[in-house]
Amino acid sequence: MRSLNGSARALVDRTAGEISREIYVNADIYREEQERVFARAWLYVGHESQVAKPGDFLVSKMGEESVILTRDREGKLHVFLNSCRHRGMKVCRYDDGNTRAFTCPYHAWTYELDGRLIGVQDYENSYRPPFDRAEWGLVEVAQLANVRGTIWATWDRNAPSFDDYLGDMKFALDLGLRPWDGGDGETEVLGSIQKWIVPCNWKFIAENFAGDVLHVVSHRSVDMVGIGPTKGPGRRDHYGRALLGAYPGGHGVTYGVTPPVKQRSDYADSPETAAYFQACWEKRVARLGDKAGIVPIVGTVFPNTSFHMQQPRTILVSHPRGACECEMWRIYLVDKTAPEAVKRFLRAYYIRYSGPAGMTEQDDMENWNYASSASRGTIARQYPYHYKSGLGSEDGRSGLIPGFVTDRHTSEQNPRALYRRWAEYMDADDWGALMAADGR
Amino acid sequence: MSGSAVSPERLSYLSLLREVEDLYYGEADLLDERRYEPWLELFTDDAVYWMPMRKNVPWEERDRDITAEEDIAWMHDDKPTLTKRVQQLMTGIHWAEEPLSRVSHLITNIRIADSVHVLADGEAMRVKCRFFVYRNRLETETDLLVGRREDTLRRVAGALKIARRKIIIEQSVLMAKNLTVFL
Numbered sequence: 001m002r003s004l005n006g007s008a009r010a011l012v013d014r015t016a017g018e019i020s021r022e023i024y025v026n027a028d029i030y031r032e033e034q035e036r037v038f039a040r041a042w043l044y045v046g047h048e049s050q051v052a053k054p055g056d057f058l059v060s061k062m063g064e065e066s067v068i069l070t071r072d073r074e075g076k077l078h079v080f081l082n083s084c085r086h087r088g089m090k091v092c093r094y095d096d097g098n099t100r101a102f103t104c105p106y107h108a109w110t111y112e113l114d115g116r117l118i119g120v121q122d123y124e125n126s127y128r129p130p131f132d133r134a135e136w137g138l139v140e141v142a143q144l145a146n147v148r149g150t151i152w153a154t155w156d157r158n159a160p161s162f163d164d165y166l167g168d169m170k171f172a173l174d175l176g177l178r179p180w181d182g183g184d185g186e187t188e189v190l191g192s193i194q195k196w197i198v199p200c201n202w203k204f205i206a207e208n209f210a211g212d213v214l215h216v217v218s219h220r221s222v223d224m225v226g227i228g229p230t231k232g233p234g235r236r237d238h239y240g241r242a243l244l245g246a247y248p249g250g251h252g253v254t255y256g257v258t259p260p261v262k263q264r265s266d267y268a269d270s271p272e273t274a275a276y277f278q279a280c281w282e283k284r285v286a287r288l289g290d291k292a293g294i295v296p297i298v299g300t301v302f303p304n305t306s307f308h309m310q311q312p313r314t315i316l317v318s319h320p321r322g323a324c325e326c327e328m329w330r331i332y333l334v335d336k337t338a339p340e341a342v343k344r345f346l347r348a349y350y351i352r353y354s355g356p357a358g359m360t361e362q363d364d365m366e367n368w369n370y371a372s373s374a375s376r377g378t379i380a381r382q383y384p385y386h387y388k389s390g391l392g393s394e395d396g397r398s399g400l401i402p403g404f405v406t407d408r409h410t411s412e413q414n415p416r417a418l419y420r421r422w423a424e425y426m427d428a429d430d431w432g433a434l435m436a437a438d439g440r
Numbered sequence: 441m442s443g444s445a446v447s448p449e450r451l452s453y454l455s456l457l458r459e460v461e462d463l464y465y466g467e468a469d470l471l472d473e474r475r476y477e478p479w480l481e482l483f484t485d486d487a488v489y490w491m492p493m494r495k496n497v498p499w500e501e502r503d504r505d506i507t508a509e510e511d512i513a514w515m516h517d518d519k520p521t522l523t524k525r526v527q528q529l530m531t532g533i534h535w536a537e538e539p540l541s542r543v544s545h546l547i548t549n550i551r552i553a554d555s556v557h558v559l560a561d562g563e564a565m566r567v568k569c570r571f572f573v574y575r576n577r578l579e580t581e582t583d584l585l586v587g588r589r590e591d592t593l594r595r596v597a598g599a600l601k602i603a604r605r606k607i608i609i610e611q612s613v614l615m616a617k618n619l620t621v622f623l
Contacts, residue, residue, distance in 0.1 A: 095495045095612070191512035192493055196614035221534040225527040327613065332512055348516055352524075357491070357515045357619035359528055362536035365617040370578070 008426030012419045017388035017412065019419050021375040024201040029426075030323035037303050037425045038063030040156045040434075042165045044305035044317055045069050045079050047331065048149045049188035055098045055113060061319045061327070062153065067141075068092050068102070069151060072113040077146070079153045080115050080138035091138070095192075102138070111138050148177035149187060150315070158431045168402035169251040172296040176309030179335040180277060182284035182292060186336040187313075190347055194330040194355040198318075200368035202304050202326040203422070205318035208364065209298045209306030210252030211244045211414030214389065218367055222359045227352050229267045229311060229345075235353060235360055237266035237311050239297050242409035245401050246394070250302030250421025252414030255401055256310065260285045260292040266311075270345040276338060294400060300414075302421055312350040324372045330355050387412040387419075453557035460567055460593065461550055463600050468545035471622055476526040479622070480519070484594055484603045489522055491515040491607040491623065506608060514609070514619055529620075536620045541577035543621050548572070553590075564594040564603060571607075575621050583616040585609060585623060 011020035023029055043062045046069040050058045057070040059082060066082035068091075084091050089106035092099075101118065103110040110119030115138040123130065141153035145162035150173070152162050163170060179185040198205070208215065216223075219235065226233040239256025246252050264281045267274035285292040300306040306316040315331040332350050334343050354361050374380060390411025398405035406413060428434040446454075463482070470479040483489070491514040492507040507513060517525070528534045553566040573585040592604035607623045 094497055097498065097501065191510070192495060192507050194493065194512060194514070194614075195612070196617065198617045218535065221528045221531040224531055224533075225524045227521070227524055344510070347510075347512060348518075348521075351513060351516060352521055355514065356614055356616065359525060362618040362620050363534065366536045369581075369617055 008423040012423040013384070014416050014420045017386065017391045017416060018384040019387055020384050021381045023419075023422070024203060024372060025323050025376045025381065027323045030201075030320070033422075033426060034063055034320065037422065038320065040154065040159060040425065040431075041303050042143075042145070042152050042154045042159065042162050042301075043303075044301070044315060045151045045153050047189045047315075047333075048077065048146060048151060049186070049336070050096065051077065053098065055100060056096075057092065057094075057099060057102075057113075058096045059092055059094065061317070061329075062141075062155070063320055066090060067153075068138075070113050074114075076114070077144060077151060078113070078115055079141040079144055079151070080111075081140075083139070084109050085117065085136045085138065115140050147173050150177060156431070160431065160435065165249060166251065166301070167247055167249050168245075169247040169249060169253070169299075169301065171402050172245065172251075172253045172255075172299055172309075173301070175291070175294065176296040176299075176307065177333075179280070179337070180284065181280040181335075182287040187333045188336040190332040190334045190343060190350070194328075194351075196328055196356045197321070197325065198328050198365050198368060199325050200365075200372040201324055202318040202320045203418075204368040204371060205316070205326065205328065206300045206302075206304050206306060207415040207418055208368070209308075209316065210300035210418050211246070211254045211298075212412070213242060213244075213254060213409045214412075215364075215367070218363045219360050221363065225359075227349070227359050228269045229273070229349050231268045238264070239295060239310060240293065241407070242297070243398065243401060243405055243407050244409055244411055244414050245398075245403035245405045246414045246417035247403045248417070248421070250418045251300060252417055253296045253299035253403075254409070254414075255405075256295045256297045257400065258293040258295075260288070260290060267345075270342075272339065272341045273345045276342045280335070290400065300418065302418060303425075308354075311346065312353045313346075314350065314354055316354075324376065387416050449557045453552070456557060456559060457550070457552060459600060460552065463593070463602075464547045464550060464569065468547055471545055472543050474540060476529055480523055480526055482602055483519055483522065484596060484601045485519055487519045487522070487602055488604045489515060489517040489519075489607075490605065491609065491619070494609065494612045496612055514614070515607075525622075534620075536618050539578070541575050541621065543576075544574045545623075546572040546574075559593075559595045559600070561595050561598065564592050567591045567593055571623055573621060573623055575616070583621075585616065585621070587623070589623070 011023055045060045046058045051071045054071050054073050057068055060067050060069055068080045068082045070078050082090050084104040086109045087106055089104050091102040091104045101110050108121050112118045117133040117136045142157035143154050145152045222235050227235050240258030243255045264278055296309045298308050304318045308314050313333045317329045319327040321327050390408045390413050393406050393408055394413050396406040424437040495505050497505050529537055547569055549570040551568045553568050556565050569589050575583040587609040590606040593600045594603040
């Protein structure tokens with residue numbers, strides 16, 4: 001049953017820039033968004049470098065569901081629901097690895113890497129007439145897409161293609177997922193995934209990375225002590241002028257724009273890394289020209305996949321676990337052909353910045369935690385959150401960057417775009433209505 | 441047993457073990473009493489402070505249930521980075537620890553893992569122990585961090601110093617929202 005009765009738009013007043021606290025704390029709304037957002041939207045699953053060889057698998061999540069990303073014998077990628085069709089047991093309880101098949105530990109139903117059911121106990125004698133095993137393979141996602149190595153999927157066969165889903169947001173993903181030299185080489189996942197529980201609604205995280213320059217005060221302590229990659233105070237490499245790009249699909253990016261001719265002065269703490277990035281930078285300028293200086297610093301692909309695409313370079317997923325709980329995953333990216341010394345430097349820098357022990361991220365979790373808990377009360381829920389910064393400047397355009405772009409970098413246009421889209425998902429019954437709403 | 445006195449080797453081993461215990465219990469007090477700068481002095485200048493992650497892997501691959509040194513970790517700090525963490529705690533605006541959490545470190549199961557009974561200046565030895573760390577903050581937020589430590593202790597100018605620390609938390613998905621407590 002629908003608790004919102006088609007009224008999600010009323011909770012998200014984009015004209016006034018006011019958003020009801022109910023959408024962050026209400027358990028009924030949470031349950032409904034599992035159906036209306038997570039069962040329909042495109043979600044990040046993994047990276048092809050994590051399943052490089054046939055038989056490689058990675059257990060991931062799509063919303064609340066456990067899924068398996070695997071590469072079959074022909075090299076084709078699949079994403080399956082990690083639940084046996086017989087009694088629901090997880091058919092894979094390992095985080096990653098390589099296997100010939102998935103055998104359920106409960107009653108031994110066995111599935112081929114392409115999801116086909118190939119083993120059922122006493123199949124010949126117990127089932128008269130025999131049931132059609134072809135109909136009882138692992139549940140597979142309806143659509144799968146690969147953008148420069150990142151693997152995305154949706155359960156909804158009626159969803160638009162991932163390209164259409166992204167719209168102009170494709171620009172940011174395509175640019176950000178290239179190697180730093182701007183070419184067509186590969187990026188790869190650097191090691192294992194950080195996973196941890198945060199007591200907040202997943203949307204706090206999605207909106208934070210969609211574009212919230214105002215929260216810089218959260219990080220003043222780390223900026224004061226300075227964690228590199230350049231000597232002195234601060235915590236990340238130079239990004240120049242900040243611009244915000246919002247997209248009708250609910251996506252948002254904070255871009256940094258520097259002049260493409262500028263000599264980079266980053267990574268002074270590591271001469272090898274500085275030399276690597278300077279060499280990449282020169283190739284990037286030669287390849288991309290005016291666009292070389294554009295970097296998607298942080299962003300969110302609706303609903304819950306965020307990224308840093310400068311350094312640190314990471315993908316962040318806020319998997320929902322309840323109205324006031326989520327599971328954060330940090331996946332770190334690096335240029336595949338970067339020298340080992342550069343990867344080593346970046347690994348140490350990435351994790352002193354991000355993750356539960358990251359000197360930047362630690363303070364975010366405190367804010368999201370207690371913003372959530374202080375919004376649960378009966379009285380608190382009566383007062384909407386304030387998203388009015390930059391109201392009225394939503395229709396900006398830029399010759400450099402597609403989308404609705406503003407140089408008022410403290411604007412809250414990107415969170416407003418994310419919540420507008422969220423409300424459309426909650427209210428629209430089908431993709432026809434959703435795509436019709438996809439605009440302004 | 442002959443009933444004779446404890447051997448000199450045994451005595452020096454027990455003395456060394458007591459010295460390790462003094463180091464660890466003193467360290468726990470420094471941390472729980474928030475005396476972070478003297479705590480830093482317990483580490484050698486070339487110290488490595490490493491907290492790998494844990495993974496769910498098959499029995500035959502059990503060696504990789506602790507992430508390797510070249511993998512992503514929860515923390516993998518040198519002393520300058522540890523020093524930055526201490527400086528951040530002392531800014532008074534590090535919201536994750538402002539106001540400060542209440543923390544107790546229980547250190548137990550201490551074992552010298554090498555067969556040594558004396559440690560001369562410049563020499564090192566491996567020591568294992570368990571920790572149980574209770575963290576409580578604001579009103580009722582509580583984390584229980586339980587695990588193992590594998591240290592390399594080196595004698596420097598007469599004093600035992602921590603040259604390398606490997607911290608193994610017994611969780612795969614970390615159930616604490618952040619790791620702002622030294623283990």
